[in-house]
Amino acid sequence: MAGWSRHDGTAVALPRDNIDTDQLIPARFMSASRAEGYGQFLLRDLREGDPDFPLDRFPQASILLAGRNFGCGSSREAAVYALVDAGIRCVIATGFGDIFAANAVNNGLLPARLAETPALMQALAGRTTSASIDLETSQIALNGATLQFDLAPVWRTKLINGWDDIDLTRAHLDDIRTFRDQRHKRHRWSWPASQNPQD
Amino acid sequence: MSLTLLDKLWAAHEVRRNEDGQSLLWVDRHLVHEGSHHAFGKLAARGLPVAQPDLTFGVADHYAPTGNRNRITDPAIAKMLERLDTHAKQHGITLFGLDDPRQGIVHVIGPEQGLTLPGLQINCGDSHTSTHGAFGALAFGIGATEVAHVLATQTVWQTKPRAMRITIDGRLDPMISAKDIALHWIALLGTDGARGHAIEYAGEAVRALSMEGRMTLCNLSIEGGARLGMIAPDEVTYAYIKGRPFAPEGASWDAALMEWALLHSDEAAIFDREVSIDAAEIAPTLTWGTTPEQALPITGTLPDPADLPEGKARAASEALDYMGLHAGQALDGVPVDQVFLGSCTNARIEDLRIAAAVLRGRTARVPGIVSPGSMLIRAQAEREGLDRVFIDAGLDWVASGCSMCVGMNGDLVGAGKRCASSTNRNFRGRQGKGARTHLMSPAMVAAAAVTGTLTDPRPLMKGRL
Ligand code: SF4
Numbered sequence: 001m002a003g004w005s006r007h008d009g010t011a012v013a014l015p016r017d018n019i020d021t022d023q024l025i026p027a028r029f030m031s032a033s034r035a036e037g038y039g040q041f042l043l044r045d046l047r048e049g050d051p052d053f054p055l056d057r058f059p060q061a062s063i064l065l066a067g068r069n070f071g072c073g074s075s076r077e078a079a080v081y082a083l084v085d086a087g088i089r090c091v092i093a094t095g096f097g098d099i100f101a102a103n104a105v106n107n108g109l110l111p112a113r114l115a116e117t118p119a120l121m122q123a124l125a126g127r128t129t130s131a132s133i134d135l136e137t138s139q140i141a142l143n144g145a146t147l148q149f150d151l152a153p154v155w156r157t158k159l160i161n162g163w164d165d166i167d168l169t170r171a172h173l174d175d176i177r178t179f180r181d182q183r184h185k186r187h188r189w190s191w192p193a194s195q196n197p198q199d
Numbered sequence: 200m201s202l203t204l205l206d207k208l209w210a211a212h213e214v215r216r217n218e219d220g221q222s223l224l225w226v227d228r229h230l231v232h233e234g235s236h237h238a239f240g241k242l243a244a245r246g247l248p249v250a251q252p253d254l255t256f257g258v259a260d261h262y263a264p265t266g267n268r269n270r271i272t273d274p275a276i277a278k279m280l281e282r283l284d285t286h287a288k289q290h291g292i293t294l295f296g297l298d299d300p301r302q303g304i305v306h307v308i309g310p311e312q313g314l315t316l317p318g319l320q321i322n323c324g325d326s327h328t329s330t331h332g333a334f335g336a337l338a339f340g341i342g343a344t345e346v347a348h349v350l351a352t353q354t355v356w357q358t359k360p361r362a363m364r365i366t367i368d369g370r371l372d373p374m375i376s377a378k379d380i381a382l383h384w385i386a387l388l389g390t391d392g393a394r395g396h397a398i399e400y401a402g403e404a405v406r407a408l409s410m411e412g413r414m415t416l417c418n419l420s421i422e423g424g425a426r427l428g429m430i431a432p433d434e435v436t437y438a439y440i441k442g443r444p445f446a447p448e449g450a451s452w453d454a455a456l457m458e459w460a461l462l463h464s465d466e467a468a469i470f471d472r473e474v475s476i477d478a479a480e481i482a483p484t485l486t487w488g489t490t491p492e493q494a495l496p497i498t499g500t501l502p503d504p505a506d507l508p509e510g511k512a513r514a515a516s517e518a519l520d521y522m523g524l525h526a527g528q529a530l531d532g533v534p535v536d537q538v539f540l541g542s543c544t545n546a547r548i549e550d551l552r553i554a555a556a557v558l559r560g561r562t563a564r565v566p567g568i569v570s571p572g573s574m575l576i577r578a579q580a581e582r583e584g585l586d587r588v589f590i591d592a593g594l595d596w597v598a599s600g601c602s603m604c605v606g607m608n609g610d611l612v613g614a615g616k617r618c619a620s621s622t623n624r625n626f627r628g629r630q631g632k633g634a635r636t637h638l639m640s641p642a643m644v645a646a647a648a649v650t651g652t653l654t655d656p657r658p659l660m661k662g663r664l
Contacts, residue, residue: 017514018390018490022626027607030234031262031275045628068510069391072424072490073626074605075326077237077343095391098360098426099326103342152358154219165344166245169352172215172223176354179214179225180251189447189455190227190319192253 001108003162004135007089009062011131011142012054013124019043019066020073021100025082038078039086055086058128063142065117065124066093071100080107090133092117092140092149105155108162112140112149120147135160201467203362204431205397208337208462212320214354221356224337228314229255229349230305230323231292233262233279238324238346239286249290250353256314257287257294260304261607263600265570268297273609290350303573303599306330306543310414311573313443317432317459322349327543327623329420332429333413334436335462339427360426361471363396364464367404369478373664374657376553377412378545378621378640380404381419382484384476386494393425396472399464400430404478410439411549418544419623422491431463483656485639486625487530488518493625497643497655501528521627522635523615533653535637536616538567538594539630540644542604545621546572550641551580554621555588556663557645557656563593564651567644568610570602594648606631619647 029041047053055061064083070093071079080103083091090110094117101111110133114120123129123143131142135156140147157163169176183190202210212224229251231238242249249255262279264271271277280297287294295302301312306327309315317335322328324346331338341355349355365384385392398420400413408416413430420428437456440446447455464470482496493515495501503526504516519525524533540546540554551571569589571577577599580586586596603610604622606629612618614633621644622629625636637653646656 017510020490020624020626022624022629026628026632027605030607031279034237034240045632069394069424072390073326073624075324075340075342076234077324080342095394097424098394099340099342103344106342106344152219154217154221154358157219165348165356166247166351169223169348169354169356173352175214176223176225176352180353183225183227187318187454187458189451189458190316192228192314192445193447193451 001162001164003160004108005160006132006134007062008130008132009089010058010060010128011063011065011124012058012061012128013065013121014054015067015121015125017067018069018072021071021076021079021097022073024071024079025076030076030078034081037085038081042082042086061128062087063090063092063131063133064088065120066091067117068094070096072097075099077103080104080109084109105158108159110135110151110159112151114147114149201465201469203464203468203470204335204399204429204462205362208318208320209359211318212337221358223354224320224357226322226349226353226355227254227319228309228321229353230309230321231255231257231346232260232305232325233283235324235343235346236279236282236286237343238350241344241347242350247351249292249350252291254353255292255350257283257292258305258308259283259295259297259302261601261605263297263302263598264608265568265597265600265602265610268598276608300574303576304543304546304601306418307547307572307576310334310410311443311575313440313446316440316446316455317436317462322355326421327418329425329428330414330418330543332420332427333410333417335429335432335459337427340421360395360397362399363393363425363472363474364399364401364470366402366473366475367400367478368402368475369404371404371407371478371481374642374660375481375483376640376642377408377415379481379484381416382486382491382494382638383481384474385419385423385491386484388423388474390422390490390492391424393420393423396425398425398428400428405430406433409549410435411547414547415544422623432459483640483643485530485637485643485653487522487524487637488515489521489625489627491625491638493518495530497531497653499530501526501530503527523617530653531655534617534651535565535619535647535653537565537612537618538563538644538648539603539618539620539622540641541568541570541602542622543572544623545641546570546576548576548579550621551576551585554641554645555585557642557659558592558648559588559663561592561649563648565648567594567648568597568603569594570597571599574599592648603630605629612636619644619653
């Protein structure tokens with residue numbers, strides 16, 4: 001996955017709290033293969049019958065401003081695929097579901113946490129604004145203001161480098177092996193009964 | 200130094216810690232299901248094997264048909280099931296497949312098979328992995344990229360959550376269940392009330408819960424935003440585990456017991472957050488809206504959005520709209536179209552027994568499905584004659600799977616239909632497009648079947664427990 005440290009794009013507001021992953025991608029689409037592109041499934045049921053839906057009015061948007069507790073609920077990473085495949089690079093919210101946020105970072109999507117969004121939400125109502133994100137400084141410039149967002153340092157590093165955890169972790173394979181052997185020796189009960197570790 | 204249960208479990212699994220504070224944790228049990236196909240795809244793309252097939256277990260549940268299993272007509276569902284089979288065979292993973300008598304919902308069969316033990320770290324690509332914390336395990340859900348990582352390395356990177364304790368003091372009325380406790384605290388603190396935290400449940404009312412009740416409580420932790428939920432193991436825990444197929448035996452059992460006895464928060468341990476709740480204040484509780492925090496006692500009336508704080512008003516009025524309800528309406532007496540008793544939250548033997556106690560000798564006024572949490576529970580219920588109670592009442596007694604909890608297998612609630620459900624999520628469209636879900640205990644689901652409305656189950660339970 002390619003890393004990134006700056007993004008200039010268009011921000012749009014989706015003024016709702018608690019947008020759960022079931023809404024981000026309804027379950028019935030989850031057997032689709034990723035090659036089909038998950039963008040078409042994004043928020044499908046919420047959009048349907050709403051000609052004014054912000055993402056339909058402004059399909060060029062790449063930054064989504066949402067309310068509280070975005071991405072709560074199911075661990076389905078497909079919710080992130082739907083956002084990413086629809087061209088979204090960053091979601092701004094006052095808070096995120098924990099699993100969603102981790103999934104987002106693993107797919108190059110920035111979950112930017114702001115302490116407060118209501119004023120911004122009002123300013124963005126029914127229109128878009130250009131915005132630029134700087135990962136190095138954790139700042140978003142939009143609507144004439146520069147805002148500091150919250151992002152764990154380790155997530156910033158991952159996003160910037162496009163790092164893949166499997167490669168990183170494989171550098172520690174020796175540590176893992178040692179840990180496993182110790183655990184098997186000293187806490188044998190922790191293996192399923194009548195099974196021994198396989199190499 | 201005084202440690203919390205979280206501290207102890209974390210330390211026991213930490214392979215290493217980076218400067219940035221992330222820990223690489225050893226995974227003792229990795230549970231996979233049909234939804235894990237993205238992760239197997241990632242593994243294949245790198246040509247990597249599964250690091251520890253002996254610690255990896257697969258189960259068909261999310262797409263498992265609850266009707267005729269010999270003839271799966273939907274090709275998408277057949278494909279999902281086939282893929283899981285193929286991946287399990289290819290990597291030498293034990294699979295509880297559709298034709299296995301042990302098949303069931305992942306968070307039900309883990310404990311049932313003795314795969315879930317105190318002191319283990321358990322991961323699964325499903326948010327309700329928190330269920331296994333009921334045994335004093337470190338158990339949390341992960342996304343597909345992380346599932347691929349666990350498959351490849353048997354470890355997961357994680358930042359330690361903050362420690363939170365919810366203490367439920369006093370005694371629970373026998374007609375109040377773990378589901379009511381959970382919905383009560385989530386309504387109190389909000390769906391993001393525990394975000395970033397690991398919850399340890401404590402107190403007299405929690406100690407008095409059976410393992411089934413503890414699993415229900417931990418299961419719903421995620422609906423309050425918590426990363427995981429857990430309960431320190433005790434005699435109730437050990438009695439549940441002993442003799443289960445994958446549980447330790449003999450000397451191994453004795454060694455385990457010695458270690459498990461240390462798995463509790465020290466007396467002087469300090470939590471980042473403490474909440475206490477008086478058990479006597481908990482009434483039969485159900486959701487009325489489209490998030491689990493929109494919950495009220497069955498004796499309550501629906502809020503007027505105008506009276507709610509800003510922030511909550513709009514969500515409430517949209518939820519009332521979606522649910523076809525109005526401000527000031529009493530919850531008791533709202534007609535339902537159907538009922539569902541199932542899911543990893545509330546489909547264990549005890550849940551079926553309570554529901555059957557309410558239904559015995561009575562007829563359901565609305566249609567409904569009863570899907571046991573596993574095929575073994577189904578068999579046990581049949582030995583106890585519970586199936587007859589459900590069937591005689593007019594409900595469908597079906598095979599085990601996630602079924603109407605998530606609707607992936609084709610068991611759906613129709614648009615605009617109202618379902619009294621023992622599941623864990625009432626999100627818009629969760630049980631099917633336009634479906635209206637009310638989350639509640641198995642007793643209340645059974646009561647709703649009997650009266651055809653949302654109902655206080657207590658009068659119907661009198662003299663039957
Ligand atoms: S029953 Fe529902 S919540 Fe439980 S594992 Fe299945 S889909 Fe997830």
